[in-house]
Amino acid sequence: MDSRRPQAVATVPARPLGQFERIRRGLMRMLLVSGVLLLVGNVGLVMVPIPHVHLCLFPLAFILGPIVGVAAWRDRAVLGQGAIACPRCGAEVALPAELPGWPARVTCERCAIMVEINLARASP
Numbered sequence: 812m813d814s815r816r817p818q819a820v821a822t823v824p825a826r827p828l829g830q831f832e833r834i835r836r837g838l839m840r841m842l843l844v845s846g847v848l849l850l851v852g853n854v855g856l857v858m859v860p861i862p863h864v865h866l867c868l869f870p871l872a873f874i875l876g877p878i879v880g881v882a883a884w885r886d887r888a889v890l891g892q893g894a895i896a897c898p899r900c901g902a903e904v905a906l907p908a909e910l911p912g913w914p915a916r917v918t919c920e921r922c923a924i925m926v927e928i929n930l931a932r933a934s935p
Contacts, residue, residue: 818898823928824891825912833884841880848872886911890928899924 828836852868855861892908902921906928910917915928 820931821895821928823893823895823906825888826891827888828886833886836886837880837884840883841876844879845872845876848875883911886913888912888930890915895926895928897922897924897926 848868849872852864852872855864855868888911890906890910890912893906894903895906896902897904897919900919900922902919904917904919904926906915906917912928913930917926917928918924919926
């Protein structure tokens with residue numbers, strides 16, 4: 812850890828996700844991304860018959876969908892809506908609802924640094 816990096820301890824409400832909910836979230840995100848890209852590709856192919864639409868969007872839908880689904884599946888907790896103090900300037904940084912956690916990252920609007928929220932573990 813960089814010693815120049817400011818640190819602070821804050822309590823943020825978090826909801827752990829069970830295995831079933833993680834799988835459901837991953838599948839829903841995968842189907843959403845793939846479905847939207849396939850819909851845009853089909854509408855674009857009918858409206859503007861350009862071969863590049865077919866050649867690029869359809870493979871992109873089948874590659875990008877599972878990647879987004881796996882990224883959503885890896886989220887083990889969801890943080891609740893709240894606010895924390897910025898470790899550099901002390902301004903209040905708002906946390907949006909349903910922010911995927913560990914590590915969660917938000918940007919301070921006042922000093923524009925990335926505030927990273929990690930799970931606190933008890934030291935041995």
